[in-house]
Amino acid sequence: MRTSDVFDLLRDGRPRTRAELADASGLARSTVAARIEILMRMGLVAPYGDGVSTGGRPPALLVLNPRAWVVAGVDIGARHATAAIADLSGTILVERRADLDVASGPEHVLGWVEQVVAEMLVEQQRTVAELAAIGIGLPGPVEHDTGRAINPPIMPGWHRYDVPARVQRAFAVPVLIDNDVNIMALGEQHAHLPDVDDLVFIKVSTGIGAGLISGGELQRGAQGTAGDLGHVRIDRAEEVTCRCGNHGCLEAVAAVPAIAQALREAGVEVGAGQDVVALVQGGDPLAVQLVRQAGRDIGEVVAVLVNVINPAVIVVGGSLADAGESLLAGIREVVYQRSLPLATEHLRIVTAQAGERAGVLGAAALAITHALSPDHIEARSLALS
Numbered sequence: 001m002r003t004s005d006v007f008d009l010l011r012d013g014r015p016r017t018r019a020e021l022a023d024a025s026g027l028a029r030s031t032v033a034a035r036i037e038i039l040m041r042m043g044l045v046a047p048y049g050d051g052v053s054t055g056g057r058p059p060a061l062l063v064l065n066p067r068a069w070v071v072a073g074v075d076i077g078a079r080h081a082t083a084a085i086a087d088l089s090g091t092i093l094v095e096r097r098a099d100l101d102v103a104s105g106p107e108h109v110l111g112w113v114e115q116v117v118a119e120m121l122v123e124q125q126r127t128v129a130e131l132a133a134i135g136i137g138l139p140g141p142v143e144h145d146t147g148r149a150i151n152p153p154i155m156p157g158w159h160r161y162d163v164p165a166r167v168q169r170a171f172a173v174p175v176l177i178d179n180d181v182n183i184m185a186l187g188e189q190h191a192h193l194p195d196v197d198d199l200v201f202i203k204v205s206t207g208i209g210a211g212l213i214s215g216g217e218l219q220r221g222a223q224g225t226a227g228d229l230g231h232v233r234i235d236r237a238e239e240v241t242c243r244c245g246n247h248g249c250l251e252a253v254a255a256v257p258a259i260a261q262a263l264r265e266a267g268v269e270v271g272a273g274q275d276v277v278a279l280v281q282g283g284d285p286l287a288v289q290l291v292r293q294a295g296r297d298i299g300e301v302v303a304v305l306v307n308v309i310n311p312a313v314i315v316v317g318g319s320l321a322d323a324g325e326s327l328l329a330g331i332r333e334v335v336y337q338r339s340l341p342l343a344t345e346h347l348r349i350v351t352a353q354a355g356e357r358a359g360v361l362g363a364a365a366l367a368i369t370h371a372l373s374p375d376h377i378e379a380r381s382l383a384l385s
């Protein structure tokens, strides 16, 4: 049994006595005491409640101390970026947002990350030694193990660029990289659905993608491309060429640019994606009808997912989610019709609640999960003992 295993027993946030920890771990009380001594020196475990020590006797209850360390969470979008410092409970302590074009390249974008993370640490009166990990979401396909983006379509200069190594020039901590949809899924789960172990987060914006959480774990697949729903073939898109070069892709008919294009063909002047959402919110019959149809198209692919991985909740996010009920109604219509009754009996299909903050919350969650992992705790405790 390692120091980290004793810590694992406290990770649910419930205070416990030393005796309880000894019983649960099966270790001698003296061994548990030694492990706890290390965790307390690391600041990770603290006395709980008002148990003011009265002359030598250790307070009865021990609990995880979420303020022991901080993490940084960074959400890099196509044209803007958000960075935050969070404590170990995932509470955001300070946040910065900037208009930043990801196409300006990794040196420029990660230079900004380096600068604002350093500034926010100073502002929070935290040292770099108290920073446990950094999580970063990128708007393209990511090889999670190496932290490199692979052929990202909107990110010139980033292909196979070693993001962790660049960030570690400034901060010698673990740096975890994932794609934007995966971190949004984590952010939504941690902030709003902590008790849900099986959820699918669908982002509908310029493209369509999904983050899959199954059995409480984010599912990335063998190469990190799990959940790439946008290029699944559907019948209605058969005649349409997708930006990927294939025909029949879901996002070629159901993502925001396709809906904007259909409106333009009908003589409606629309520019950016916000215009589509504004038309739907204003009750424009054609826009409502097109978004509802996009929902049905997405529902066709989601129905397959429901039958394959049986999620408890489907969360719909991304810019088109602001169109609200029209999109959800289309998705629900097809999913409930095409999936097995048992799979949909308790299935909830809801709009994302974390909104623009889902990415940064999820990037922080990615860093926290790593910071509190047994291997990381063990490595830090060995450095102390």
Ligand SMILES: [Zn+2]
Residues within 6 Å of the ligand: 230, 231, 242, 243, 244, 245, 246, 249
């Ligand atoms: Zn495609």
